[in-house]
Each structure stands twice: as structure tokens, then as C-alpha cells.
Amino acid sequence: MKRFILVLFTAMTLYSQSPAQDTAAVVTKEELSEVKGAVDGINETILEMKATVDALKKIKVSGYIQAQYQVADSPGVSSYAGGNFPSNVKSRYSVRRGRMKVNYDNDLTQYVLQIDVTQSGVGIKDAYISVMEPWMRTASLTAGIFDRPFGFEISYSSSNRESPERSRLFQTLFPGERELGAKLELNAQEGLFSYINFKGGFFNGVLNTANENDRNKDFIGRLGFQLPFQEENFAIDGGFSLYSGKVTNNSKYVYSIDENSATKQYRIDSMATNNLGHFGRAYYGGDIQMYYDIPVIGGASLRAEYITGEQPGTSSSGSFYNPSSVNTALYKRQFNGWYVMYIQNIGLQNQFIFKYDVFDPNTDVKGDDLGRPGTNLTTADIKFSTLGIGWVYHWDANVKFVAYYDRVMNEKVYSGANGSFAAYKNDLKDNVFTLRMQYKF
Amino acid sequence: MKKIIASLIIAITAFGFMQKDETITVKGSDTMVILAQRWAELYMSKHPGVTVQVTGGGSGTGISALINGTTDICNASRPMKKTEKEKLKQRYNTLGVEIKAAKDGLAVYVHESLPIAELTFAQLKSIYTGKITNWKDLGGPDTRIILYGRENNSGTYVYYKDNVLDGQDYSATVQSLPGTAAVVNAVGKDKYGIGYGGAAYGKGIKFLKVKKDAQTPGYEPTAENVKTGDYPITRYLYMYTRSKPTGAMKEYIDWILSSEGQQIATKVGYFPVR
Secondary structure, eight states, X not given: OHHHHHHHHHHHHHHHHOSSHHHHHHHXXXXXXXXXXXXXXXXXXXXXXXXXXXXXXXXXXXXXXXXXXXXXXXXXXXXXXXXXXXXXXXXXXXXEEEEEEEEEEOSSEEEEEEEEEETTEEEEEEEEEEEEOTTTSOEEEEEEEEEOOOSSGGGSOTTTOSSSSOOHHXXXXXXXSEEEEEEEEEEOSSSGGGGEEEEEEEEOSSOSSSOOOSSOOEEEEEEEEEEEEGGGTEEEEEEEEEEEEEEEOSSSOEEEEOTTOSSOOXXXXXXXXXXXXXXXXXXXXXXXXXXXXXXXXXXXXXXXXXXXXXXXXXXXXXXXXXXXXXXXXXXXXXXXXEEEEEEEEETTTEEEEEEEEEEESOTTOOGGGTTOTTSOOOGGGOOEEEEEEEEEEEOSSSEEEEEEEEEEEEOOOOTTOOGGGGGGGSOOSOOEEEEEEEEEO | OHHHHHHHHHXXXXXXXXXXXXXXXXXXXXXXXXXXXXXXXXXXXXXXXXXXXXXXXXHHHHHHHHHHTSOSEEEESSOOOHHHHHHHHHHHSOOOEEEEEEEEXXXXXXXXXXXXXXXXXXXXXXXXXXXXXXXXXXXXXXXXXXXXXXOTTOHHHXXXXXXXXXXXXXXXXXXXXXXXXXXXXXXXXXXXXXXXXXXXXXXXXXXXXXESSTTSOOBOOOHXXXXXXXXXXXXXXXXXXXXXXXXXXXXXXXXXXXXXXXXXXXXXXXBOOO
């Protein structure tokens, strides 16, 4: 650039000071030719830079950090509000999530890598590639680690979600939300088909970073709809989901509820063929979200979700069967769970939240069955419900504050129960208050 | 304690309702920025208690500002995308309100000395995707075509890509400029340049007639041709709000859609929606 200005300046000076017109014309032509060359050079440089800048524009970096302070009713409580409290601890600071996401968006193809950095270490959240067909831009194929395509709450980003955590139902059925697999997504941008969408695929069915441990691949899918009523400022979205998979038993023991017994109890099947046998893991879900813009006050939404099915678990957990030690008995349970959530925006910056969720890990038994001697029932069969009330204040486009109170209620067990059940004869003191600050960019 | 909590709730709620007194911020489309400024100037002169702040930046920038809560109204020269509406729904639980504020013929400009009068859609697509690179192939001089266009946060960029290029990528040789006025200025100085933008900015350069295909007649982006739909690159210019407008914002939008507001659109070079 300096060279260009110098040449230009010299040319102009020579032109103005030249005593002879002819000489000036010759010099001017030469100099102009040089200037033209310099301009062409600059143009080429700009084009090269533009290509570089265009490539860099495809890299999108985003992230968020959630720092929080929590107080529980009593020390060492088991909690779904960000993990169990350590023994003797009833209040804590923590970085709940520290996400960094890099997305290389080449329009029809995408590379996505997301990590989570907290006081517990560094973990992989997303690592996938996505390819969209170029003709109708409706179908895309994704492979890697990503959200399981089931229901609504599971794929609703934690940075956007108004309640600090997902429902107990989702945390139990889909720990970590992500899974290794491949999915097909159909999502038309225009026309009649833009009102419906589908996402579904096959997954290892273990966990997002665990190695596959059997030959079964699990199908997970959701058929959804979106119905906007623009004139009425109203919309209804929803969907139906299916999880159809299997787990492999690493013991010969299978526990299932004895339907014929007068007392609800587990029947033990110990046939040798149960070892390395495959047992069904099936969930059926429905979800609905309604949005309405209340004049003057702001938008409101009512969301609800219901899931039922069969869960192969262990004695100590209602989560899916994925034991770390061999010879772990498999427990078959029929479960159901649901939540309903109401969010009211007040002006631009405030949101009030009301949420109620229920998870019954074993629908065949009731509170009074639990803790009776000889039934083999465990604390993993206890039903829980949680009432959440909260307030979100959006400080600016990046920062928000959340104050949220979880009132957790457990099913009351048999009055004569002892041992691990004894504490559940009354409601546990395990309510949690969370004060969170989030920065997102 | 109860009194403190009750007072706190009332204070928070009142804070949430607080609006910036009679100040309306408008951000977005560069194509619409002159029109929006004219609207704002006239409206403020008639309503001294109201301040309307207008800035450009592009439709994409305006939509982001609407989602982030940093503007009251977004101007956009393209409709909001499904993904953008989803973001609005997630943050505000609303669908957004779309207002068609004016109509525009997206003009294609060349230097007035270029001996070419009309082009078909297919030819424009070939030019901007880099398949045709010399004016000679279109009946013009044997020289390279210099392409001017908009930056990718521009609604005009997106609309032209979706509707003229059928979604295909622009040629890498397109020189991206930060506003339609800059495109017109560049083409006005470049004998072999070609650019696109709002018809309102077309002073001092030549509009090309555009044909749907080789068999149909070509049309210039005149008021009549845009109104009848004969000119093939016709679009709406939109205003978006997060929620149904109320108060000063509603009055302002109602005025824009009134005959007085629409006359301003005509004077600036756009076309009324009614």
C-alpha cells in the first residue's frame, strides 16, 4: 500500500513539475502502468484475503458457563439438582456447566465439537458431523456423539432451559443426554411438510463415551409437529417418541414383579440362559408445548411430557442396566413419569417458572409395599415428585441470573420398614435452593 | 420477612414492565435504512414526545438484535427463517409479529455505457455463480465481468441467493460491499461491473430489464411492473417485533401502514403494500 501511494505521489509530482509536455506524457504513462500493476496486485491480495475471511467466517465458536451456589435442607443429600451433596455438606459453590462449542458450518456440512469444563474435569459433550442433501435441503444425516432424539426436554439446550436441571425422569432414563450413533433428520423449511419433522436413528445404547458392550443397537426416534397460528399469537408443537432397544445381562439373575403374589415382591429367575441374555428396554413418549403471547405482559408457554415403558435396571438404580461389575442381577421394572412446566415472560428481562415433575420407577408397587421384609424391593423403586418454582432475570444479551427452589417429595414407605428404607417413612429433607449466574456468547 | 419478599416481587415485576419511555429502536436491513430514517424523521416531527432511533447493519444483524433484546423493531428485506423464529420462541415464548411494510423490486445494475439491456434469470444465475465470466458471452464487449454484491448478513444477499441463484453459492470473485449504496457507487465507476440491490438506490446507473426466461419479455423494476408482479425479482420489506406491538410502538407501526407512511415509501422509491 505504501509503495502504491509513493508511486502515485511521484507520478503526480513529476506531472505537475515537468517542463516538457511530451516527457511528462511518457513518464505519466510509465507511472500509470506501474500504478495499474500495483492496483491489480492489491485486488488480487484482497481476493485472497476475502477467501481466507470467508473460510474463517464458517468457524463459529460459542459457549457458556454456569456458576452457582446451592443450599440443601440437610447435609449429604442425594439430589437431581446438579448431583449429590458430599457427606456433611449442605451448601456448595460449583461450575455446573462450562461449555465451549466449535462449529465449522459449510452450509450443507457441519463439524461440531463441544466440551464441558468444570471442577470435575473435562468431558466431551458433542462430537459429530452432519451432512444435508443439497436438492431440497430437507434431509440430513448426523453421526457421532449427540443428543438422543427423544422427546422435547432432552434436546432443549441447558443454556436456554429456564429450570436449572432437566426433570428427574430424563436424568434417570437418559443420563448425559448424549449417545453414540447415527440419525436421519427430516425437516422441511417451507411448504406443508414444514409443519412436521422427524429425527431418528440407531445408537449403541450405552453412554456417550462408553464402548459398546453388546451386539444390540437401539432405535431412538421422534415424529414431531409444529402448528403456528400467527394471527392468534399462538402455537402448538409436539411429538411422539420411541426408544426400542436391548441390554445384555451379565448374570443369570433376573428380578421381575410377581403378578400372582398377594404381596408385591420381586420374583427371582436364575436360569442359566439368562446369562448373556438380551432384555428389552422400551420407552414410549409424548410431548406438547403451547405458546401464547399475552398482550402487554409477554409470552407464555406451557410444556408437558409423558413417558412410560419398561426399564431393565439394577437393584440400586432405576437407570438403564449398564453395570460396571460382572454378575450384576437385572431388575425389570415398568415405569412412568411426566412433567408440566409453565413459563411466563414479564417484559423483556424477567421470566417466572413453575414446574412439577413425577417419576415412578416401578408402577407395579406402591409406597406401602416398599420396605416390607422378603419382597426384595429396593429404594430404587420409590416414586419421587418435585415442585420447582423459579425466577430468571436476563441482565443483558449474555448474562442471566436464575433463582430456583426444588421442593422434592418422596413416596412414604411401609411404616414398619427399617434399614435403607427407614429414612423414607417420612419425606426426606432434600429440598434444594439454587442461585445461578450464566454467561453465554 | 413476608413483607420484604412481597415488596421484592412487586419491585421486580414493575422493573420487568418498565419500558424505555417513548423511545423506539429500529435496526436491520441496509436496503430499508433510508426509508426507515424518512419514516422516523417525519414521525418524530409530528410526535415530539417520541424518539425513533434507526440503524442499519443488515437484516441478519437486525434479527439477531431482536432475539437478543437490543432492538424493539427489526427491519428485514427477507422473511425470518424457521431457525430464527425458533430462537425467538425459546427466549420470549412468542412467535414474533411480521409486518409487511413496503414492496421492493430488486434491481440489477450495470454501468450506463454497457451495451446490454436485459438478462434472463438463468443468465444472472450463471453470472453470479461464476459460470459466465465474460460480457462477450452475453453479447457485450470482450472483457471480464466484475461482480459486486452484498455481505452475507444482508437480507438482499440471502434473497438474491435463494431466488435468483436457486440457493447455489455465489462465485468467490463477488466483491462484497457493506450496503446497496456502495454497490451502486461501485457499478457507477466500473464500466464492466454488475450489481444488485433495492431499486430505490438506482440513481445514476442503468437498470437491466430482467426476464423470467428467454421467451418472456424483460421488465424494468418500475412502480407499475413491481405492482403488477411482471418484474420477476419482487419482494416484500418486513418489520418484525417480538410480541404484538402496543403503546407507542403500535402507533408508530400503524402510522407506517397508513396512507401517509406508505406515501413516504413511494417517495423514497419503494412501493406501497396497500
